[in-house]
Amino acid sequence: MTRKKFFAALAVTGLITGCATMMSDADISKKALLVMKSSFKEKGQAKLDRLDQDEVQATCSLYETPDKVPKDVAQRLEQSQLETIRYPADGQLLGNxxxxxxxxxxxxxxxxxxxxxxxxxxxxxxxxxxxxxxxxxxxxxxxxxxxxxxxxxxxxxxxxxxxxxxxxxxxxxxxxxxxxxxxxxxxxxxxxxxxxxxxxxxxxxxx
Ligand code: HEC
CATH class of the missing domain: 1.10.760.10 (Cytochrome c-like domain)
Known part of the structure; x- marks a missing residue:
C-alpha cells in the first residue's frame, strides 16, 4: 500500500477525526503522522524518528508509484542521492x-x-x-x-x-x-x- 492510500484508508476508517473530505492530502498526511506519533511506542533501537521522512521519502510519497514521478523531479532526486555515495577509500569494490x-x-x-x-x-x-x-x-x-x-x-x-x-x-x-x-x-x-x-x-x- 502506498503511504497516500494508507493515509486515505486511515481517514475512511475514521481514525482521523474531523471532516476528511475538506482536508488536502498534505493536511491528511500531517494529521496521520500526529496520530502515529502519539500511538507508536519507542522500543529498543526502533525510535519515533523512524516516522520522519527525509527529503526523498517525502517527495516520493507524493506519487503513487515510481513511474508516476515527473522526470525532472526524478533527476533531481537521483543527483542528490548520487552525491551521498561513499566509495571505499581503498578503491577495492569486490569482497568475498x-x-x-x-x-x-x-x-x-x-x-x-x-x-x-x-x-x-x-x-x-x-x-x-x-x-x-x-x-x-x-x-x-x-x-x-x-x-x-x-x-x-x-x-x-x-x-x-x-x-x-x-x-x-x-x-x-x-x-x-x-x-x-x-x-x-x-x-x-x-x-x-x-x-x-x-x-x-x-x-x-x-x-
Ligand atoms: C524491498 C525489496 C528489495 C530488497 C530487500 C533489495 N532490493 Fe534490489 N531492487 C529492488 C527493486 C524493486 C529493484 C528495481 C528498481 C530499481 O532499480 O531500483 C531493485 C534493483 C536492484 C539492482 C539493479 C538491477 C539492474 O539490473 O540494474 C541491483 C543490483 C539490486 N537490486 C541488488 C540488491 C542487493 C544486492 C540487495 C541486498 C543487499 C537488494 N537488492 C535488496 C528491491 C529490493
Whole structure:
C-alpha cells in the first residue's frame, strides 16, 4: 500500500477525526503522522524518528508509484542521492561472495528486538532471485540471476553494483529497494561482499 492510500484508508476508517473530505492530502498526511506519533511506542533501537521522512521519502510519497514521478523531479532526486555515495577509500569494490551470500540471506537487523551491536543482513532474497539453489525468493525486484555474466566483472559494473546497493535511489528515484549504505544498514565490507556475490564468476549468481 502506498503511504497516500494508507493515509486515505486511515481517514475512511475514521481514525482521523474531523471532516476528511475538506482536508488536502498534505493536511491528511500531517494529521496521520500526529496520530502515529502519539500511538507508536519507542522500543529498543526502533525510535519515533523512524516516522520522519527525509527529503526523498517525502517527495516520493507524493506519487503513487515510481513511474508516476515527473522526470525532472526524478533527476533531481537521483543527483542528490548520487552525491551521498561513499566509495571505499581503498578503491577495492569486490569482497568475498561467500560472505555476500550470508548477507543476502539474512533479514536480521534494525527491528526493535534485534541486537543493534550485531551486523544487519541485506535480505536481498526477499526481493530478488539470486541463485538457482535457493528456491525461496521474492519478486518485488528483478531476478539477479546471471547478473555478473550479463554485465561483466568490470570496474564499471562494480561501481554501479556498489553504488546501487549503497543508495538505490541514485539510479532510479523512489525505488522500493532500501538504501543500504546511505542508511547505515550494511557496512562497507558487507556491500563489497554482496558486490562479489553479484559479479564474481564463481558465485552461484553466475553459475
Ligand atoms: C524491498 C525489496 C528489495 C530488497 C530487500 C533489495 N532490493 Fe534490489 N531492487 C529492488 C527493486 C524493486 C529493484 C528495481 C528498481 C530499481 O532499480 O531500483 C531493485 C534493483 C536492484 C539492482 C539493479 C538491477 C539492474 O539490473 O540494474 C541491483 C543490483 C539490486 N537490486 C541488488 C540488491 C542487493 C544486492 C540487495 C541486498 C543487499 C537488494 N537488492 C535488496 C528491491 C529490493
Amino acid at each position: 561472495w561467500k560472505a555476500g551470500e550470508v548477507v543476502a540471506q539474512s533479514g536480521v537487523g534494525k527491528q526493535y528486538n534485534d541486537d543493534p551491536t550485531r551486523p544487519s543482513g541485506g535480505n536481498c532474497y526477499a526481493c530478488h532471485q539470486l541463485s538457482k539453489q535457493e528456491v525461496s525468493f521474492g519478486t518485488i525486484g528483478p531476478s539477479l540471476l546471471g547478473f555478473g555474466k550479463a554485465r561483466g566483472n568490470t570496474e564499471e559494473s562494480r561501481k554501479y553494483a556498489y553504488g546501487k546497493v549503497y543508495n538505490s535511489d541514485a539510479f532510479s528515484a523512489c525505488s522500493n529497494m532500501p538504501r543500504f549504505g546511505h542508511n547505515g544498514i550494511l557496512t562497507e565490507q558487507q556491500i563489497k561482499d554482496v558486490v562479489a556475490l553479484m559479479l564474481d564468476p564463481e558465485s552461484p549468481v553466475n553459475k
